[in-house]
Amino acid sequence: MASQTVVSSNPRAAEVNKQQEYYPLWRHVTKVKALGAGGGSWEWNCNLCKKDKNFKGSYTRVKAHILHEGKGVEGCRHTLDLQVRDRFQKEHDDAQKVKDKRAKISMHGSSKPPPPSLGVSNEPRIVHEARKRRAIEVENEIAKGLGGRAAASESRLLKMFNNTKREETESRVARAIFACGIPFNVVRSPYWKDMVKAINEAPQGFKGPNYEKLRTVLLQKEKSLIHDILKPVRSSWTSSGVSIVSDGWTDTKRRPLINVIASSPKGAMFLRAEDCSGEVKDSKFIADILISAIEQVGPANVVQVITDNAPVCKAAGLIVESRYNHIFWTPCIVHNLNLILEEIEAKTEWIKELTGQAREIVKFITNHHQSQAMYREYSKLELLKVAETRYASNFIMLRRLVEVKSALMSMVVGVTWVEWRQSDSERGSMVRRVLIDEDWWSKVEFLLKFTSPAFELLRAADTDRPFLGEIYDGMDTMVEKTVEIITQEAPTLFFVEVDFVEHVRSIIVTRWNGFNTPLHTLAHALNPKFYDEDFIALSNGKRKAPHKDKEVATGVKKAFQRLFPSSEQTDVREEFACFAAGLEDFADMSALEERSTMDPIKWWTCHGANGVYLQSLATRILSQVASSSSAERNWSTYGFIHSVKRNRLGSQKAEDLVYVHSNLRLVSRKGEEYTSGPHKEWDVDAENPDLELSLSALDIDDDASGSGIQAASSSHRGSSSAEHASCSIFDDEDEDQYEY
Numbered sequence: 001m002a003s004q005t006v007v008s009s010n011p012r013a014a015e016v017n018k019q020q021e022y023y024p025l026w027r028h029v030t031k032v033k034a035l036g037a038g039g040g041s042w043e044w045n046c047n048l049c050k051k052d053k054n055f056k057g058s059y060t061r062v063k064a065h066i067l068h069e070g071k072g073v074e075g076c077r078h079t080l081d082l083q084v085r086d087r088f089q090k091e092h093d094d095a096q097k098v099k100d101k102r103a104k105i106s107m108h109g110s111s112k113p114p115p116p117s118l119g120v121s122n123e124p125r126i127v128h129e130a131r132k133r134r135a136i137e138v139e140n141e142i143a144k145g146l147g148g149r150a151a152a153s154e155s156r157l158l159k160m161f162n163n164t165k166r167e168e169t170e171s172r173v174a175r176a177i178f179a180c181g182i183p184f185n186v187v188r189s190p191y192w193k194d195m196v197k198a199i200n201e202a203p204q205g206f207k208g209p210n211y212e213k214l215r216t217v218l219l220q221k222e223k224s225l226i227h228d229i230l231k232p233v234r235s236s237w238t239s240s241g242v243s244i245v246s247d248g249w250t251d252t253k254r255r256p257l258i259n260v261i262a263s264s265p266k267g268a269m270f271l272r273a274e275d276c277s278g279e280v281k282d283s284k285f286i287a288d289i290l291i292s293a294i295e296q297v298g299p300a301n302v303v304q305v306i307t308d309n310a311p312v313c314k315a316a317g318l319i320v321e322s323r324y325n326h327i328f329w330t331p332c333i334v335h336n337l338n339l340i341l342e343e344i345e346a347k348t349e350w351i352k353e354l355t356g357q358a359r360e361i362v363k364f365i366t367n368h369h370q371s372q373a374m375y376r377e378y379s380k381l382e383l384l385k386v387a388e389t390r391y392a393s394n395f396i397m398l399r400r401l402v403e404v405k406s407a408l409m410s411m412v413v414g415v416t417w418v419e420w421r422q423s424d425s426e427r428g429s430m431v432r433r434v435l436i437d438e439d440w441w442s443k444v445e446f447l448l449k450f451t452s453p454a455f456e457l458l459r460a461a462d463t464d465r466p467f468l469g470e471i472y473d474g475m476d477t478m479v480e481k482t483v484e485i486i487t488q489e490a491p492t493l494f495f496v497e498v499d500f501v502e503h504v505r506s507i508i509v510t511r512w513n514g515f516n517t518p519l520h521t522l523a524h525a526l527n528p529k530f531y532d533e534d535f536i537a538l539s540n541g542k543r544k545a546p547h548k549d550k551e552v553a554t555g556v557k558k559a560f561q562r563l564f565p566s567s568e569q570t571d572v573r574e575e576f577a578c579f580a581a582g583l584e585d586f587a588d589m590s591a592l593e594e595r596s597t598m599d600p601i602k603w604w605t606c607h608g609a610n611g612v613y614l615q616s617l618a619t620r621i622l623s624q625v626a627s628s629s630s631a632e633r634n635w636s637t638y639g640f641i642h643s644v645k646r647n648r649l650g651s652q653k654a655e656d657l658v659y660v661h662s663n664l665r666l667v668s669r670k671g672e673e674y675t676s677g678p679h680k681e682w683d684v685d686a687e688n689p690d691l692e693l694s695l696s697a698l699d700i701d702d703d704a705s706g707s708g709i710q711a712a713s714s715s716h717r718g719s720s721s722a723e724h725a726s727c728s729i730f731d732d733e734d735e736d737q738y739e740y
Helices: 011-022 024-028 059-067 082-108 124-143 149-180 184-188 190-201 211-229 231-240 283-297 311-323 333-346 349-366 369-378 393-403 405-412 415-419 426-435 438-461 468-492 500-515 518-525 533-537 550-563 566-581 589-593 600-607 614-622 629-641 651-669
Strands: 029-035 041-046 055-057 242-250 256-264 267-275 302-307 328-331 698-700 709-711
Touching: 011 082, 024 029, 024 059, 024 082, 041 059, 055 059, 059 082, 149 184, 184 190, 190 651, 211 231, 211 651, 231 256, 231 267, 231 614, 242 283, 256 283, 267 283, 267 651, 283 302, 283 311, 302 311, 311 328, 328 333, 328 518, 333 349, 333 393, 333 438, 333 500, 349 369, 349 393, 349 426, 349 438, 369 405, 369 415, 393 405, 393 438, 405 426, 438 468, 468 500, 468 518, 468 614, 518 550, 518 614, 550 566, 566 614, 589 600, 600 614
Parallel strands: 242 302, 302 328
Antiparallel strands: 029 041, 041 055, 242 256, 256 267, 698 709
C-alpha cells in the first residue's frame, strides 16, 4: 500500500502566519498585551509614528490609525502623505484579495488542486472531494443557523456581497457626477463627506429632498444657519473694525448688480448683491446701498468703504462721509494702479503700438488650429489673451510672450510655418516680421522692466489680508523704483523720448494725489515699522519718519479731527507724539527694537497698552484691506451660481445661493483641515483652479413658472465665465451714471 504524505503543523504557528498574511498591517505595530480572552484585541504601539502613548483595539483600529479612517483613533503622522498612505492601503487590499479568494475556494470547492506550496498532500482527487464535502457541511450549518466556523463563512459571504454592492453604489454616484458636469474636486470637500455620512445614517427609505423644498425651505434654513455660524466673525468687528467693499457687475441677463462685502481679518463676508435694474445709478443711489450695508454691520464697527475710483463712486463716498464723520471713503488701490498702467499705455505711442501688435500676434496664433498645433510643439505654456475685466491684462499677456519668446521665434522660422498657407497672409507676415525683430523684443522687455514696480505693488495689494498700512510707503517706493529704472535704461534706447521719465512720473504722481486720503496717511503714520532707524537708513536718505513728512503730518491731523471730539484732540496728539518719537511709555528698548521685526498689529498689542487712544485705533486701522478684491472675486462665485446655463434664476434666489456658497467657503477656509489633511484646499480644482468655472453643462432652471432642463448649446469656454462675461457698471468719466 502506497504511503500518504502527512503534513503536520503547529496550530499556534498557523494562526500567526494567517494573521501576518491576512492582516498585514499588524506588522507595523508592536503588540504590548492582549485584551480579553478572545485574542482579537490588543494594546499596541505604532512602529511608524512612534507615539508616546499606546492604542487599544483590534486590527480594525490598527487599519484606521495607519490609513486615517477615523473611527475614534488618531491618524498616523507617518502616513499623512497620500502617496505613503496608498502603499499601506495596497498592502491591506492585496491581503484581502487573497483572503477572499481562499474563502471562495473553501466555500464552493475548486476544480483545480491547490499548489504543493500550500502544504497539502499530492492526492488532488482526495483533497478535492474532502473540500466539496466540507463546503456542503458549512452550507448545512448556515442553513441550520449554527455558529462557530459556519458563522465566519457566512461573514465572508456577506463581505463579498457588500463589496459588490459598494462597487455598484460607487458607480451610481460617479454616473450622477458625470451626468451633471460636477467637477471631480467636489469629493474632496468636507461637505461631501458630511453628506455621505448623513445619508448612511438616514432612516431606511430616505429619498432626498425634492426640487421645491431644496430651492425654498432648505435654502432659507441653510442661510439662517450660516448667519448663526458667522457670529464669531461679526463679533470680531468691534475690536478689529470692518471695511465695506463694493463693486459693480452685469450678469448674464444684462442686469446691473452691485456687490457688497464686509471685509475684516476674519475674512470677507458676503452681505448682499443689489439688483439695480430700472434705477438711476447716480451717486445718491450708490450711497444709499452703502449706507444700508453700514447700518446692517453697525456704524461703530465700520472704518472705511472701498469702491473703485469712478467719479460717481467718489461722490457717493462723500455722501457717506458727510453722514458718518468717522467713516472714510477710500478708492481701491488695485483699480488705481491699473488706471496708471492704462494711462501710461494710452499716452505713449510706442507702447500703444507695441501692445496692439502683441494682441494681434496672440489672436492670430490662437484663432487658427494649425498655428496652435505648431506653437504647442515648441511650448507647453498657453498664450494668454487680453480680458477687459482683468487688471493689468496687457502686461500679463506681454510677460507670457517673453516667457515663450524662444518657442515663438523657433515656430515662425520652422519649415511647417513656411509651408502653411496662412503664413503668407498679411497678418501672418506681420506676426513673423515682429517676432524675429530684436528691437521689438527690446521694447517689450523695457516696458515690463519699468512697470514691474507698479505690477508688484498691484499683486501685493490684490488680497483680502490687511494691507492699508503699506499703501503710502508702497506708492512712494514704486515711484522711486520706476524713475530709477527709466533713468538708467532710457539713454541707451533709441525709441524712448528724452522727457519720458518725467512723463511717466507725472502720470503716477497725479493719479496718487487723486486717490490719497487722510486714512492712507494715518495708517502709514501708525505703522511702527516706518519709524525704525535701520529701515529708514535703507532708503539712502530718500525716506523719512512719517511724523517728519509734511504731507503725512497734515493727513494725520485731518484724520484725528474726524475720529475724535475736540475735547480729546490735545491728548490724542500728545500720545501720538510720544509714539512717533519713542518717548515715555513707548521708550521701552524692546518696543523700539521690534518696530520693524514684529507684525504691526502684534506690536501694538504688546507695546501699546498705555496708548489710551492709539492702541485700539491702530489695531482697527491696520487691520483693514486696501482693495475691493474680495468683491471682484465674488463675481466669479455669482457667475457660477447664475451662469448662462442657469439664467432663469431670480436675482433674490441667486443672492441667497451666493450668500450660502461664499460664506460656507469662508467658514471652511478658516478651519485647520483646510491647510492640511484630506480636505486641504478642497475648493481649488487641480484641473481648473477656478472651481466655479468647471461646473455645469446642464442645470435646472429656477423660473417661478415651473421647472425645466436647459442644455448648454456650446462647450464651456473661458469667455462665458464670470470674469469675461462681466463688465464694470462704473464709468470713470460720467459722474452721474453707470456704464453697462
